[in-house]
Amino acid sequence: MAGRAIPSWAAGDPSSMPFVLRPIHGALAAFVLTLPAYTPTLSYFSGAPQAWALSDAFLFALLLGALLVAVLMTVRGLQTSPQVREGGISSRVAVAAYVGAIALFLALLFQEQPVPLLATFAGFVAGAALPILVTAWARMVAVPMDRALLLCGFVGVVVSFLGWVLSLLPVHLLVPVYGVLVLAGVVPLWVGARVQGTGDGFPEAAPRGALRDLLSVTWLPLLGLAVFAFMTTVMAHSAFGVVQATFLGGVLAAVIVFGVCFLWGRKPLLPWCYRVLVPLLGAVFVVLGAFPADTFPREVSVVALYLFYLALAMLGCALFLAVVHARELPAQAAVGFGVSVVALAALMGCILSQVLQVAADFSPWLTVLTGAFIAVLLVFLGRTAWDELGELQEARAAATAEATEGALVADSVLADLPVRVPLEARCAALAERFGLSPREAEILVYLARGFSPTYIAKDLVLSVSTVRTHVRNIYRKLGIGKREELIHLVDEE
Secondary structure, three states: OOOOOOOOOOOOOHHHOOOOOOHHHHHHHHHHHOOOOOHHHHHOOOOOOOHHHHHHHHHHHHHHHHHHHHHHHHHHHHHOOOOOOOOOHHHHHHHHHHHHHHHHHHHHOOOOOOOHHHHHHHHHHHHHHHHHHHHHHHHHHOOOHHHHHHHHHHHHHHHHHHHHHHHHOOHHHHHHHHHHHHHHHHHHHHHHOOOOOOOOOOOOOOOOOHHHHHHHHHHHHHHHHHHHHHHHHHOOOEEOOOEEHHHHHHHHHHHHHHHHHHHHOOOOHHHHHHHHHHHHHHHHHHHHHOOOOOOHHHHHHHHHHHHHHHHHHHHHHHHHHHHHHHOOOOHHHHHHHHHHHHHHHHHHHHHHHHHOOOOOOOHHHHHHHHHHHHHHHHHHHHHHHHHHHHHHHHHHHHHHHOHHHHHHHHHHHHHHOOOOOOHHHHHHHHHHHHOOOHHHHHHHHHHHOOOOHHHHHHHHOOOHHHHHHHHHHHHHHHOOOOHHHHHHHHHHO
8 A cells, every 4th residue: 555654663672563462461561560569469368367466577588578678789780881681590490489488378377376576577589589570570561651650550550450369369369379379470470581781772781870870760659659659658547438549549540640641741741740730630649638527528538649659650650561672771780770769758657657656647647748749849840841941941942043044944845855765764774874872773763853951862862961971972973063964974875
């Protein structure tokens, strides 16, 4: 059919393929559903004989083990040269340790006498294995930002619904069902994951300042994810006395995520979420929370609180999947950093609520914490707007200085513009001829379309400094010094 455009994914670009659910995504949902670090998971077993005696010790040791291993993974990923290890030996050891620790803890819950020492040991082993398993999953399902957000929405729906179902099961049925789900969540890691290396296509070592660049892109949703981990550790809320607010908030957050991806979202997706979605959800919570106690809007505000943080959590998880997919730094460094922040926040919640017992009711503190988070968000949005205003003024000044030259170049481009060869194909040919890396070839297309480094950074989930480094390398390899020369080279292909 002549004249009909061929989708980029059909032409062999896997990064632009539409999101398609696969069985492995169901296994990922089972893994998240059974995470013992997720506080509602432990509440499933509240009817077990030793649940109240052992759960706190198990959770504290689990978070401590996860924090220590995650920090070690981050340091190792940033300082050592990654090597790909075939066969997934480390992942299989982690899977075996994780499954064994969970099985031991479940058995201890039904003993006649509590054994806190063994429960602590089981928690520490499971926690130590957890960052390795999370890294393995991140590698297996890493996709660009838009598809990563869809995947997080799907996992959110499944986990919220099945979590509510599990909370309704009697203990004698819950244990076998939970055991099957645990196995389903780690089977793909046993079969095919490679964990300790960083995967093909990564640099010899993490680039200098990689952690700073990662934090500059992910700090806001990561902070929201950390607050959510702290919040669910110190207490649990019910929605209208019927279902845990975590489950209802998770379903609503997933619905909003789907709406963002399919209906409301604009590229670049990340800044749209920062500037529209997150402030809107925060405003909903603030307005509903302002109503008097024991009123319907005040009850709804509890769900709005979880909705706000769960949407941020999905956004944060999607961001880290996109970072792993971009391969700008080792996966174990990126995921290890995220896990360490979340584990530290949850561990602080355990210390305040279980060890120090600073308050009997943390609800007022959570409201203050959420208000402080929204204040940080407003400051961030204001600074971003100010920075973009400065960039706009600089761009206008540069455009005025080069108006004459730019007009001449534009006329030349319009006169010689190829009609039949797509822009992507010309950029690909140019990248191959001058030996550009895959990331440089990707950024070349953006440059040829006239996008600024700021836009490119937001759309590819990179820092602006990283994009500018790639732009300098592209110009150096092409032997040019400005955008007009690049357009000439692309059009001559």
